[in-house]
Amino acid sequence: MFKKILIANRGEIAVRILRACRELGIQTVSVYSEVDRTSLHVRLADEAYPIGPAASRESYLRIDKLMDVAKKSGCDALHPGYGFLAENAALPRACADAGITFIGPSAEAMEAMGSKTAGKQLARRAEVPTVPGTSDPIENPDEAQSLAQAMGYPVLLKAIAGGGGKGMRVVPNDAAFASAWRDAASEALNAFGDQRVFLEKYLVGPRHIEIQILADAHGRCVSLGERECSVQRRHQKVVEEAPSPVVTPELRRKMGDAAVRLGRAGGYVNAGTVEFLVDADLNYYFLEVNTRLQVEHPVTEQVTGLDLVKLQIAIAADHRLPFAWETITPRGHAMEVRLYAEDPDNNFFPSPGKIISRHAPSGPGIRLDEGVYEGWTVPMDYDPLLSKLIAWGNSREETIARLRRALDEYTITGIRTNVSLFRRILAEPEFLRGEIHTKWLDEMLARPHPPAAPPRPGTEEAALIAAALWHSGQSNAASSGSSESQTTPSRWKMEGRRQQMDHMP
Amino acid sequence: MKFEIQLTGAGGKRKHVVDLERKGEVSTVSLDGQAVEADAVQIAPNAISVMLGGQSFEIHVSRSVDGSVKLQCGPHEFSADIIDPRGWRGRKHGAVEVEGRQEILAPMPGKVVRVLAAVGDAVEAGQGLLVVEAMKMQNEIRSPKSGKVERLLVKEGQSVIAGQALCVVS
Numbered sequence: 001m002f003k004k005i006l007i008a009n010r011g012e013i014a015v016r017i018l019r020a021c022r023e024l025g026i027q028t029v030s031v032y033s034e035v036d037r038t039s040l041h042v043r044l045a046d047e048a049y050p051i052g053p054a055a056s057r058e059s060y061l062r063i064d065k066l067m068d069v070a071k072k073s074g075c076d077a078l079h080p081g082y083g084f085l086a087e088n089a090a091l092p093r094a095c096a097d098a099g100i101t102f103i104g105p106s107a108e109a110m111e112a113m114g115s116k117t118a119g120k121q122l123a124r125r126a127e128v129p130t131v132p133g134t135s136d137p138i139e140n141p142d143e144a145q146s147l148a149q150a151m152g153y154p155v156l157l158k159a160i161a162g163g164g165g166k167g168m169r170v171v172p173n174d175a176a177f178a179s180a181w182r183d184a185a186s187e188a189l190n191a192f193g194d195q196r197v198f199l200e201k202y203l204v205g206p207r208h209i210e211i212q213i214l215a216d217a218h219g220r221c222v223s224l225g226e227r228e229c230s231v232q233r234r235h236q237k238v239v240e241e242a243p244s245p246v247v248t249p250e251l252r253r254k255m256g257d258a259a260v261r262l263g264r265a266g267g268y269v270n271a272g273t274v275e276f277l278v279d280a281d282l283n284y285y286f287l288e289v290n291t292r293l294q295v296e297h298p299v300t301e302q303v304t305g306l307d308l309v310k311l312q313i314a315i316a317a318d319h320r321l322p323f324a325w326e327t328i329t330p331r332g333h334a335m336e337v338r339l340y341a342e343d344p345d346n347n348f349f350p351s352p353g354k355i356i357s358r359h360a361p362s363g364p365g366i367r368l369d370e371g372v373y374e375g376w377t378v379p380m381d382y383d384p385l386l387s388k389l390i391a392w393g394n395s396r397e398e399t400i401a402r403l404r405r406a407l408d409e410y411t412i413t414g415i416r417t418n419v420s421l422f423r424r425i426l427a428e429p430e431f432l433r434g435e436i437h438t439k440w441l442d443e444m445l446a447r448p449h450p451p452a453a454p455p456r457p458g459t460e461e462a463a464l465i466a467a468a469l470w471h472s473g474q475s476n477a478a479s480s481g482s483s484e485s486q487t488t489p490s491r492w493k494m495e496g497r498r499q500q501m502d503h504m505p
Numbered sequence: 506m507k508f509e510i511q512l513t514g515a516g517g518k519r520k521h522v523v524d525l526e527r528k529g530e531v532s533t534v535s536l537d538g539q540a541v542e543a544d545a546v547q548i549a550p551n552a553i554s555v556m557l558g559g560q561s562f563e564i565h566v567s568r569s570v571d572g573s574v575k576l577q578c579g580p581h582e583f584s585a586d587i588i589d590p591r592g593w594r595g596r597k598h599g600a601v602e603v604e605g606r607q608e609i610l611a612p613m614p615g616k617v618v619r620v621l622a623a624v625g626d627a628v629e630a631g632q633g634l635l636v637v638e639a640m641k642m643q644n645e646i647r648s649p650k651s652g653k654v655e656r657l658l659v660k661e662g663q664s665v666i667a668g669q670a671l672c673v674v675s
Contacts, residue, residue, distance in 0.1 A: 018605040078582045079624045125578060352614055353668040354566045357551040380666050408579050413551055413567035414668065423580055452515060459562060461541065462555040463576040465534055466564035467585040469553055471574065487579040490594045 001317050002026050002077040002101065006070045007041065007080030008091070010060060012371040012388060014041035014295070017079045020309035029073045031066065031353050040371045047073055056383040060084045063094045070100050077101040077316060079309075083383065086292040101183030102343030103316040105270050106425060113266040113289040116201065123286040126265035128258045131285040133200030134215040144179050144199055156202040159188035161197075166191040168201050173216060188215060204275040205437035209244050209284070210233065211259035212300045213272050216321045221263045224300050224308075225330050231425065232346070238441060240296035242303045243333040244305035245396060245434025246282065250330070255284055271297075272314050277438075295338070295388070297358065302334035302392040323434060330448050333399040334392035338408075339370075341384035343416040352380040361406035365392050365399070378415060383400040386417065396434070398425055424449075509588040514581070522561040555568030571666055572649065607649050608674040611665040620661055622672075626654045634672055637665065648674050 004027040014030060018041060021028045032046035035054040035147045042048045047067045052059035054375040059065070059082060069080055078100055080086040096102070104110075113119050123130050132151050137160050138144040148155045157180060159167025167188030169180040181197070186437065187194035207230040215221035228244035229237045243252070245464065259274035266289075270295050273294050275287040297308045315321070322383055342348045354377045370387030378384060391403035407419055425431055428444060515581045524535040534543040544556040548563075555562045565577040569584060576583040602607040622628055633645040634654070656673040659665060 067632045193598050257666075278638065315558055333653070350614075352666050357565060359552070359565075377666065377668075390550065411552075411565045413565050413575070413577060413579060418578065432511075452580070454516070455514075455544055455578065456560075458560050459555045459578050459581055460516070460583070461543075462560075462562035463558055463564055463578055463583045464510055464512060464523050464536065465515075465525075465545050465555050466544055466562075466566060467507075467510055467512075467574050467576055467587060468551040469547065470551075470566040471508060471589065472506055472525060473547060 001014075002313065003077045004046075004073065004077075004122065004341040005103070006031070006066065006073070006075040006078045006100075008060070008066050008078055009037060009047070009084055009086075010036055010041055010371070010382065011385060012082075013081040013295075013368050015371045016369055018044050018310055020307060020313065022312065023307075024310060026313070028063065029069065029075055031060070031069055033381070035381055038376060040373055054379065055383070056084065056234055063088075063091055066091075067094050067098050067190075069130040071097075071098060074180065077102060077187060077313070079103040079312070080292065081290050082295055087260075087290070089114075089277055101316050103270070103312050105272065107267055109266050110291045111182075111270045113262070113272070114270060115289045115447060116288050119289050120286065123262055126258075126261045127261050128249060128274075128286045129284060131200055131203065132200045137196035137198050139196075141181050142176065144181065144197075145174070147197060148177060149174060151201050154204065156200045157184040157190060157197050158200060159184065160199055161188065161192035161194040161196070166381075167197065168294045171234055172196070179193060195274075198453060203277055203279045203285070203441065206279050206285075207244070207246065207436065208275065208287070208438050209255070209278045210239075210273050210290075210294075211255050212294075212297070212308075213259050213263045213268070214271070214308075214315070214321060215263050215268050215270065215426060216315050217269050217318055218320050220269070220321045221260045222321065222323075222328070223260055223304065224304050225252060226255060227294075227296055227299055228440050230295060231431070231441050232438055232439050233445070236436075237296065237338070239335065240299050240338050241333065241399075243330045245331065246278070251282055251284075258284070258286075261288070270315050271308055296336055296365060296391045297386075298388060299334040299336050299392075302367065302390060303330035303332055304328060305331070332392055333396045335396075335399050336388050336390045337403065337422045338385060339387045339389060340418050341378045341386050341412075341415050342418050344418045346416075346423045348418065350379045350380065351385060351416035353415045354378075355412060355489040357411070358412040359409065360365070361389070361409035363406070363409075365402045366390070366406045367392075383392070386412075387504070400432065425471050508562050510586075511586040511588075511666070512583055513585070514583040570610050589618070606655070606673060607652075608658070608673050609634060609646060609649070609671045611637055611667055611671055612646070612667045613639045614666045615644075615664070616667060617659045617661055617663045617671070618643060620657065621645075621652045622648075622657075624657050628652065628654060628674060633672070635659070644673060650674060 003275050006029045007017050018028050021265050028045045030048040032042045058106050078095055085091045089110045092102040092107040106329050120130055145217045154170055154172050157169040167184050169184040171177050171180045183199050185195040209226050211226050212224040226244050227240050227242045227249050231239040247345040262274055270299050271293055273290040276284040341351050341352045343351045355374055358374045367390040372386050391399050393399040393402050432475045506525055509518045518612045519536055525532045532540050542558050546554050548554050551566050552664045553564045562577045567575045615637045621635055628648045630651045632648050634648050635646050637644050652674045655675040658670050661664045
């Protein structure tokens with residue numbers, strides 16, 4: 001096993017990895033930029049070294065500086081976390097050159113599976129279903145139309161040179177095909193100077209469901225089941241849960257087998273996630289592979305009882321996966337919400353600043369993975385993820401009730417957070433029925449806000465009394481605080497003097 | 506002690522008079538002239554537990570960057586402007602001029618584009634101290650009181666985060 005691990009990250013994930021290392025008796029080394037000197041991942045580490053200014057490209061993205069710290073501090077392994085360099089094949093290569101074990105897949109597996117196009121080619125070879133369509137342009141409109149008929153409507157026309165929705169058309173039926181083709185081609189020509197178009201099956205209201213896989217270096221590759229991550233805001237996951245409300249044991253086995261086939265085909269080792277889109281008829285289509293630990297890994301941990309970070313470390317240390325859990329079944333239900341320092345009333349604008357006070361939820365079925373503390377200033381330079389609040393219970397209903405209860409207990413003052421967004425989501429009838437898809441949250445947010453439940457009688461009066469009491473305490477402290485300490489000696493001091501007197505002969 | 510408090514919540518904006526009287530450990534409270542059965546205890550620097558006729562409330566209090574007091578009670582939020590009787594004599598044009606040493610905080614993240622006062626300058630209440638640019642808008646940060654610029658904590662061109670101290674007027 002490793003002696004000392006460099007954690008090439010910051011925030012809650014660095015803290016998460018630190019905790020796993022500490023439980024395993026492994027020494028930890030953190031790195032920090034100028035604005036992260038007082039961050040939790042620095043406070044908790046055995047050793048910590050500065051790696052430059054706030055801007056990530058001059059600190060957390062500098063492979064040379066990371067290697068320098070790893071060598072000087074005598075690390076024998078490096079964990080990249082997620083984000084930053086976690087999916088950059090140059091990092092495992094640099095680690096190999098420096099004789100340091102990278103806790104993650106090989107550079108080759110990262111490249112073979114990480115990019116969207118390479119991943120799709122690999123999926124086809126491994127007979128994992130991909131969204132039907134052509135990846136090459138089609139010159140002849142008639143040929144395209146017969147392909148669309150074979151595929152079944154609706155279909156999506158996309159410009160080869162596309163981006164930003166330009167040259168993109170949803171074709172609902174055969175009658176609309178010819179005109180949609182003309183529009184897409186001319187729009188593509190105007191926008192990109194290239195009128196070539198290809199087509200893909202259009203999935204209506206797809207779900208985002210992903211499979212967690214683990215593979216050791218001795219040929220064993222297993223699935224840990226799915227996570228449902230359909231609640232997204234502008235393609236960013238907001239709520240994740242396991243198991244999915246729609247996945248049956250049979251579908252879980254089929255998707256798990258597909259993900260494992262893909263992992264084997266890519267020579268994958270360590271933890272990875274295979275993402276799928278799932279349509280209303282529960283057909284699943286490969287989307288992409290994340291060749292790293294996911295933000296939402298705790299929901300899988302809660303329903304499987306496994307510690308994914310410790311398993312990642314064990315796999316990197318060349319251990320065999322100690323189980324035959326190809327047949328693993330989730331127990332109970334887990335759900336995670338991502339608390340961000342952002343203002344939901346102001347278009348989710350980031351709200352960095354100082355955390356004046358913070359009360360963390362606890363109690364049965366609650367887990368809080370975070371990198372913040374009272375008195376800490378959330379820097380404006382990075383992703384404003386504060387905490388991941390995870391609840392689990394025997395059923396989805398109990399889990400949601402616990403999450404709601406924990407959100408009511410969670411108080412942060414000084415900065416704005418998106419807590420109110422989760423209160424809204426967790427009260428939506430569609431969400432409670434599990435009727436969600438990748439556009440669901442954007443649609444929900446576009447609807448007018450339902451009026452919030454009025455506070456219970458007495459709340460306003462209580463707030464007034466609290467304001468008055470707090471204000472009188474503030475002004476007393478300001479006007480008389482210093483003089484008081486001079487006139488009345490502190491009890492600590494008096495006790496100290498009394499003890500000294502007692503010891504006098 | 507009597508406080509005039511303007512409370513703003515989802516239900517609108519209203520002015521109230523809160524009278525807190527402390528007699529040893531026991532305090533009596535009256536709201537808008539009506540005596541209420543209440544017990545309020547500060548349980549943490551920024552948290553107050555209020556019992557109102559047996560109903561339990563926990564209020565988290567923080568100072569907003571605009572100088573008002575933010576009150577959070579579970580999912581409900583209020584903002585309060587408090588007029589302290591001890592500060593009444595400084596009142597001008599209906600607004601309250603604060604007293605004592607004032608730390609001026611950045612109301613939003615941004616960049617200091619101009620510093621308009623120097624250490625030692627005498628300033629009037631409402632006089633511009635510096636200009637912070639945020640989201641391509643320039644915002645003049647004004648002095649909340651008449652006094653002297655005691656310290657300047659930022660330089661032109663410096664980035665600041667919301668709530669960061671910019672200067673001190675005493």
